Amino acid sequence: xxxxxxxxxxxxxxxxxxYDVGTLLSYKGIAEGxxxxxxxxxxxADTFILTLYEKRVNPDDLxxxxxxxxxxxxxxxxxxxPIRRRDGAAxxxxxxxxxxxxxxxxxxxxxxxxxxxCREVGRALAxxxxxxxxxxxxxxxxxxxxxxxxxxxxxxxxxxxxxxxLGAEIEAELTRLEAAWPAPPSGDASADALPAxxxxxxxxxxxxxxxxxxxxxxxxxYFACNDLLAYDLGIALNAWCFEADGAFNLTKxxxxxxxxxxxxxxxxxxSDVLPLLARGAALRFLLTRLYDWLATPPGALVVKKDPxxxxxxxxxxxxxxxxxxxxxxPAAKSRQAQGTSSS
Amino acid sequence: xxxxxxxxxxxxxxxxxxYDVGTLLSYKGIAEGxxxxxxxxxxxADTFILTLYEKRVNPDDLxxxxxxxxxxxxxxxxxxxPIRRRDGAAxxxxxxxxxxxxxxxxxxxxxxxxxxxCREVGRALAxxxxxxxxxxxxxxxxxxxxxxxxxxxxxxxxxxxxxxxLGAEIEAELTRLEAAWPAPPSGDASADALPAxxxxxxxxxxxxxxxxxxxxxxxxxYFACNDLLAYDLGIALNAWCFEADGAFNLTKxxxxxxxxxxxxxxxxxxSDVLPLLARGAALRFLLTRLYDWLATPPGALVVKKDPxxxxxxxxxxxxxxxxxxxxxxPAAKSRQAQGTSSS
Numbered sequence: 001x002x003x004x005x006x007x008x009x010x011x012x013x014x015x016x017x018x019y020d021v022g023t024l025l026s027y028k029g030i031a032e033g034x035x036x037x038x039x040x041x042x043x044x045a046d047t048f049i050l051t052l053y054e055k056r057v058n059p060d061d062l063x064x065x066x067x068x069x070x071x072x073x074x075x076x077x078x079x080x081x082p083i084r085r086r087d088g089a090a091x092x093x094x095x096x097x098x099x100x101x102x103x104x105x106x107x108x109x110x111x112x113x114x115x116x117x118c119r120e121v122g123r124a125l126a127x128x129x130x131x132x133x134x135x136x137x138x139x140x141x142x143x144x145x146x147x148x149x150x151x152x153x154x155x156x157x158x159x160x161x162x163x164x165x166l167g168a169e170i171e172a173e174l175t176r177l178e179a180a181w182p183a184p185p186s187g188d189a190s191a192d193a194l195p196a197x198x199x200x201x202x203x204x205x206x207x208x209x210x211x212x213x214x215x216x217x218x219x220x221x222y223f224a225c226n227d228l229l230a231y232d233l234g235i236a237l238n239a240w241c242f243e244a245d246g247a248f249n250l251t252k253x254x255x256x257x258x259x260x261x262x263x264x265x266x267x268x269x270x271s272d273v274l275p276l277l278a279r280g281a282a283l284r285f286l287l288t289r290l291y292d293w294l295a296t297p298p299g300a301l302v303v304k305k306d307p308x309x310x311x312x313x314x315x316x317x318x319x320x321x322x323x324x325x326x327x328x329x330p331a332a333k334s335r336q337a338q339g340t341s342s343s
Numbered sequence: 344x345x346x347x348x349x350x351x352x353x354x355x356x357x358x359x360x361x362y363d364v365g366t367l368l369s370y371k372g373i374a375e376g377x378x379x380x381x382x383x384x385x386x387x388a389d390t391f392i393l394t395l396y397e398k399r400v401n402p403d404d405l406x407x408x409x410x411x412x413x414x415x416x417x418x419x420x421x422x423x424x425p426i427r428r429r430d431g432a433a434x435x436x437x438x439x440x441x442x443x444x445x446x447x448x449x450x451x452x453x454x455x456x457x458x459x460x461c462r463e464v465g466r467a468l469a470x471x472x473x474x475x476x477x478x479x480x481x482x483x484x485x486x487x488x489x490x491x492x493x494x495x496x497x498x499x500x501x502x503x504x505x506x507x508x509l510g511a512e513i514e515a516e517l518t519r520l521e522a523a524w525p526a527p528p529s530g531d532a533s534a535d536a537l538p539a540x541x542x543x544x545x546x547x548x549x550x551x552x553x554x555x556x557x558x559x560x561x562x563x564x565y566f567a568c569n570d571l572l573a574y575d576l577g578i579a580l581n582a583w584c585f586e587a588d589g590a591f592n593l594t595k596x597x598x599x600x601x602x603x604x605x606x607x608x609x610x611x612x613x614s615d616v617l618p619l620l621a622r623g624a625a626l627r628f629l630l631t632r633l634y635d636w637l638a639t640p641p642g643a644l645v646v647k648k649d650p651x652x653x654x655x656x657x658x659x660x661x662x663x664x665x666x667x668x669x670x671x672x673p674a675a676k677s678r679q680a681q682g683t684s685s686s
Contacts, residue, residue: 008454009553025449025554028383029374040371040383042390042449106368106385111351210352211368 005037005052005095012041012050015094018085019101021045032206035222037097040104047104049080052097057222059098064137065221066090066100068198075131077124078217080105107209107216115255118240120215121208122259125200125236128218129229129264132198141201141225143284145181148174155291162293162307170286173314177280182228182273194269199232200224204239230270233260234277237326238285238313246312254327265331271323278326279317286310348380348395348438355384355393358437361428362444364388375549378565380440383447390447392423395440400565402441407480408564409433409443411541418474420467421560423448450552450559458598461583463558464551465602468543468579471561472572472607475541484544484568486627488524491517498634505636505650513629516657520623525571525616537612542575543567547582573613576603577620580669581628581656589655597670608674614666621669622660629653 006029013024022045030038030049037052053062066082070090073081082090083101092099110117141147152174159167182194200207202223209216233256241252260266266274289307296304320326349372356367365388373381373392380395396405409425413433416424425433426444435442453460484490495517502510525537543550545566552559576599584595603609609617632650639647663669 006454009451010455012451024451026447026552027451030383031372031374040373047385104369108352108355108367108370111349112353209369 004054005097007039007050007052007095011094015092015099016043016101018087018092019083020086021048021083021101041101048083049102049104050094050099051102052094052099054097057098061139061222062091062098062100064139065224067137068132068135068221068224069102071135072128072131072221075133077128077131078105078215079221080217080219105209105217105219107211109206109208110210111205113205113240113252115249115251116213117205117208117210117215118252119255119259120210120213121203121236121240122233122256122261123263124208124215124218124259125203125232126260126263128200129197129232135198139225141199141227143201143223143288144227144231145178145280148283148287149178151287151291155287155294158294159290162290163311166290166311169311170283170290173279173283173318177276177283180276181280182276194273195229195267196227197229198224199227199229199235201227201232201235203232203236228273228277229264230266230274231277231281233257233266234274234279234281235284237278238281238310241326242313242316246309246316248316248326250327252327254329257323257326257328261329261331266323266328271328274323274326274328275317275320278320279314282310282314282317286314347397348440350382350393350395350438354437358435358442359386359444361430361435362426363429364391364426364444384444391426392445392447393437393442394445395437395442397440400441404482404565405434405441405443407482408567410480411475411478411564411567412445414478415471415474415564418477420471420474421448422564423560423562448552448560448562450554452549452551453553454548456548456583456595458592458595459556460548460551460553460558461595462598462602463553463556464546464579464583465576465599465604466606467551467558467561467602468546468575469603469606471543472540472575478541482568484542484570486544486566486631487568487570487574488521488623491626491630492521494630494634498630498637501637502633505633506654509633509654512654513626513633516622516626516661520619520626523619524623525619537616538572538610539570540572541567542570542572542578544570544575544578546575546579571616571620572607573609573617574620574624576600576609577617577622577624578627580621581624581653584669585656585659589652589659591659591669593670595670597672600666600669600671604672604674609666609671614671617666617669617671618660618663621663622657625653625657625660629657 012027016024022043025042025044027039027041030040032038035056036054039050041048041050069079069081072079080102083103084090085092090100152170156167159170202220207220208218236256237253240256241249243249286307289305289310293304293307355370359367365386368385368387370382370384373383375381378399379397382393384391384393412422412424415422423445426446427433428435433443495513499510502513545563550563551561579599580596583599584592586592629650632648632653636647636650
């Protein structure tokens with residue numbers, strides 16, 4: 001939950017005058033997003049989200065994020081879209097921070113995801129990967145394998161404060177993953193090259209909205225970047241398919257992967273590497289949570305997320321032999337099981 | 344800012360089925376109110392606030408609070424109103440807590456109040472005092488003079504941690520105020536009896552909404568109670584008429600009091616006692632802030648408000664000789680200065 005920056009009505013009205021969005025009726029800070037300040041705005045014309053980008057977001061990345069929302073929406077993905085100012089710009093400045101006015105997306109994120117939600121999420125993730133094709137901008141994934149050791153170096157000294165032995169366990173895992181991680185896509189189209197493109201990189205339940213059982217859209221593209229598409233699936237398996245007690249729910253994994261393959265079947269090389277990528281995704285969230293856990297001062301206004309949740313997930317992945325351990329079925333079979341052609 | 348209790352969509356939809364308010368489109372936790380959890384809800388019919396009452400609110404008080412909103416709105420005050428369920432009840436249960444669905448009030452609270460805002464607030468406060476007449480329920484003010492010493496007893500040991508000498512200063516002031524405080528209204532209508540009735544008791548800027556310069560309504564009646572009407576004015580002087588540097592702004596004081604008297608002129612007895620009541624109001628907020636400051640654990644998700652802001656205000660009040668020190672003018676003169684008859 002987060003509202004880091006308060007905004008005066010005077011400043012907000014001055015900002016809105018640069019847009020064609022009617023006059024201000026109300027604005028309320030909302031408790032969503034941990035990186036930025038978000039307001040829900042009502043004007044005489046419509047409802048909007050106003051985002052103020054706080055210091056953890058690099059302003060140089062904003063054209064990528066905002067341009068991506070435009071590109072994805074133009075290619076049929078339901079997601080919020082930046083509202084353009086009268087002068088055509090999508091970015092403004094408010095209270096000394098970069099700010100964007102974004103269309104409001106109805107729906108609520110599922111607090112208790114079901115297999116039906118997971119299937120929808122798989123479909124939407126594949127749809128996003130396809131819709132990302134042709135996006136002109138590029139953003140490296142700062143939180144992929146090359147980013148893990150620098151992060152680890154800042155947390156390793158104190159890791160055992162969180163759990164005795166954690167330091168050695170992470171060190172060994174990181175070393176293994178660095179050695180085994182697939183090389184970045186070289187641009188050649190050889191048979192075993194892994195497909196790369198735009199990934200969401202943070203597709204947790206709070207970033208997927210539903211109205212009833214129907215997925216109404218994806219939000220929060222502020223970790224989006226270029227990387228292996230199957231790595232996004234690895235992240236989603238971690239984010240959606242474990243129960244609160246740490247158990248992997250194979251039914252949910254199967255639903256998520258079936259959903260994904262109904263729109264974009266995995267290549268054999270992707271299927272082979274999925275367990276490794278899911279394992280890397282668990283380490284990535286373990287490392288960032290550990291770093292935040294150790295770096296967050298006690299009085300800070302954020303909820304600290306437990307790093308050990310991801311240690312438990314990592315240990316599960318270490319025991320997975322191949323992608324069928326997550327419920328992956330050949331695409332043809334998964335389509336058959338769903339009783340639908342790819343729609 | 345606060346969302347203490349998260350709500351699942353399933354539970355929320357089940358709740359909404361008891362009301363005639365359409366189907367759920369979205370709900371977002373909002374960063375307003377420090378006592379309760381609040382969600383902004385959009386349904387196919389309208390926009391609402393959903394409030395979950397957390398443990399600092401006594402459930403026995405809820406019929407008073409919700410009934411008061413109904414009563415005030417029925418008597419012409421613009422304020423949120425509880426939405427009735429199909430079975431006629433205004434109170435529900437959600438996530439194990441008492442919960443109410445409340446109408447949404449457009450407007451934004453003024454971050455930088457001007458004298459024009461203060462005049463409107465004065466008018467609205469008088470209007471609320473008049474609209475409260477005839478409300479059948481009664482609620483003692485737990486935070487009036489009888490409540491201060493029990494609160495002080497829980498904080499006095501550690502007061503000097505906040506500022507050396509604070510303990511002795513508060514002790515002396517509390518003793519003086521206990522001796523000088525007007526007796527509770529006895530029900531007789533003698534000439535010098537102080538008018539009592541329903542007071543808001545927490546009319547700070549974040550509880551008053553404006554659209555532009557126009558006051559659009561009052562919110563947050565969860566401290567409302569029966570007490571001296573002029574005490575509410577003492578609270579409002581503290582809440583609205585001091586600058587960030589601690590200086591009392593006489594222009595704002597005059598505007599607030601003129602605005603109030605344009606709808607409800609003070610009696611001579613009220614004018615006489617106003618400095619004492621404003622001083623008591625400063626002590627009341629000093630004590631509750633001090634208590635919260637000392638009691639709040641370092642990791643808690645609330646912003647701690649500085650008690651010393653109210654020590655500075657208290658010291659100002661100690662030097663005020665009579666109500667003209669706040670800008671009080673005879674009601675006839677204030678009406679003349681405004682160039683309007685009471686409207």
